[in-house]
Amino acid sequence: MSGETRDAVTENAAILAATRAAERLPPLVRALLDVQDDEIVVFGARSDTLYLNAAAQATLPPATTTPFTESRLFRAQLVARGGRVVPLRSGAKVLGEMIVVPGRRQVRTLAEQEHEAIRQTLQQTGGLLAEAARRLGISRTTLWRRLKAERR
Secondary structure, eight states: HHHHHHHHHHHHHHHHHHHHHHHSOOOHHHHHHHTTSSSSEEEESSSSSEEEHHHHHHHHOOTTSOTOOOOOHHHHHHHOOOOOOOOEEEEEEEEEEEEEOOOSSSOOOOOHHHHHHHHHHHHHHHTTTHHHHHHTTTOEEEHHHHHHHHOO
């Protein structure tokens, strides 16, 4: 197998592994991360890239740096651009870290971001509450309560 073919296979395997890791995130968490104006990248405990939100994907450097195979270099670039490292823990267990590179847009509250995620999901599902709740990973009752609270 040539060097280029081996690199392509390694890159594809890394992307597949990262996609599987991202799928373990609940849909509501992915939606909340994706509506953030800040670039957010989640790294696993072994410094492997697990998830890039939409803002981070939009600002990826040229193809010379691939975030899934060159995680350490990608992490260093994010920190050099002013990224804030946030350790991710569950009790005493270290799960990984998240790097947040501040965006240039207006800061929004978590409630505003949640509202936007719900609005976008409802638009995608044509207003079907049960399907929107399923995609967001929340119950229909919780979705109904959030919508009711927004109307006030």
